[in-house]
Amino acid sequence: MTKNAARTTGSMQVKRGLAEMLKGGVIMDVVNSEQAKIAEDAGAVAVMALERVPADIRRDGGVARMSDPEMIMAIQACCTIPVMAKARIGHFVEAQILQSLGVDFIDESEVLTPADETHHIDKLAFDTPFVCGATNLGEALRRISEGAALIRSKGEAGTGNVVEAVRHLRNIFGDIRKITQADSAELFDWAKKLGAPLPLVQEIAETGLLQVPLFCAGGIATPADAALAMQLGAQSVFVGSGIFKSDDPSPRAKAIVEATTHFMDADILAKVSRNLGAPMTGIGMDQINERYAERGW
């Protein structure tokens, strides 16, 4: 009974395993330990540690980089749920540093300024799982082929406007539905059109499912936004600026957690949406001069 088989760490299954465990939950952007505690108390399944929430990155401009390790470690020390952190697209050294800190998930994120305009990080080279953004199925499958264990939409971060995330979810799920109807010859054309590896396209045709979980990120500001993403098929939601840029973060965080769990129950959604104070103001897509979703190749 006490015979010990060897442990295998960092395998694709182990990486996807954590993504599976985060399903049905809310991952919240936090910039300090105090916010991390509020997030954990509210029932977040994980936190994303970063120095500035996307709304501030957008306002400040300049180059946005990986956060100070000291700040990430302080957040790791104060909460027991998984801690994620962001590396710039293609910046594999930032990713190496985050892995060395023991971050539970690395977000190769378009919210930070890209470090490489052609290549994403070779995520297969890491034991730490990666989450990557995608605006469409081709982008999702390219990231999966590079080793991403989790895909999220790339809704415009820091806008409080869910319209882009909805577009991405509809793109991805719509194409998956079409591919399941395609015959075997058409799959070659799908792979070409999507710029995605054929075997992954064929797998989707067979299973009707993306190979890894798909979460929603970008622009979620209210419990109704979270439930919308879930009803469209997202399996969890990331909330960035939406919580800590609102008037009263703690009740809003709790309400978004409940809305994500009970996303099909309009009575509960009505109940948790009451008296939350003002959400973040938000901005329309025609008012922004840089679309983060266009970062990523």
Next chain:
Amino acid sequence: MLQSLGADTVQVRTRQDLNLVDALVMPGGESTTMSHLLSTSQLFDPIAERIKDAMPVFGTCAGMILLAKSIADGRLDQRFYGAIDIDIQRNAYGRQVESFETDLDVEGLESPFHAMFIRAPQVVRVGADVEVLSMHEDKVVLARQGSVMVASFHPELTSDSRIHSLFLQEV
């Protein structure tokens, strides 16, 4: 998984859902989140009552934490059931980079079971009345007491349904 074994399943999110079931699986996830949602959904006490009435329940990873007698390193406000006489240390194997897969010998199974441990909790004490079904590196990873079964790994993440079959034998 359970459906493939012939069981009807529903996701329990409300008290009404709970009334529909004969047995309950508490899956993996974050135990702090689950504990929080059990309270806000007013499900915590109804489930406690059903467990007291010997409803079969199977907890994996976070679910095991919620069924334990005591949690080291848990949050002070975290509620749990004390349904099986074991003590748990949360995240005892470390962060995600320490998560692993391995083969386990399981009591009652003829060949090893391939198990996924994801930021897994560790059993740090086992009561005399608890039946140990599998160990890994001297730690209990699968155990049963009466109608309560717990695993520190995730049988729901692999396609092997034998552990779920063991549970269904109780139902």
